[in-house]
Amino acid sequence: MDCIFCKIVEGTIPSTKVxxxxxxxxxxxxxxxxxxxxxxxxxxxxxxxxxxxxEDFSLIGDMHRVAQQIAKEKGVAESGYRLLSNSGPDSGQEVFHLHLHLLGGEKLGSVNG
Known part of the structure; x- marks a missing residue:
């Protein structure tokens, strides 16, 4: 499989794990x-x-639980953070391995168009 995120999971591509x-x-x-x-x-x-x-849906729930924990550890749980997941080419998804972006640490712009 030629998936960059799978290679990160395998450890063949380095990452800064949190x-x-x-x-x-x-x-x-x-x-x-x-x-x-x-x-x-x-x-x-x-x-x-x-x-x-x-069973993937319980895994997606685990991802959200982890997001909550990381937000607390990174100090953005109280001020607020965004969880973003794109699905498909028209959404802007670049890596076709399910993922959440946890964004925070500053006031984020509106996504309401």
Whole structure:
């Protein structure tokens, strides 16, 4: 498989990990869009939320639990943070491995258009 996030999970591409358990990995984005920008991924390859099925939904719940924990550890839980997940090419998804962007550390602009 030629998935950059799978290679990060395998350890063949380095990353700055901020969280890891047997199902979920959190690491710093190499092109941050905010002072705090962490990517949270399942270790299982799921291309996007559109392809999730069955047990994958408990894994997505785990990703959100991890996001909550990281937000607290990074000091953005109280001031606020954004969780973003793109699904499909028209959304701007660049890496086709399900992931959450946790963004915070500054006042973020509106996404309401």
């Amino acid at each position: 969280y890891e358990d047997d199902r979920v990995l959190g690491f710093l984005d190499i092109r941050p869009s905010a002072p705090v920008h962490v990517l949270i991924i399942p270790k299982k390859h799921i291309p996007s939320v559109t392809e999730a099925e069955g």
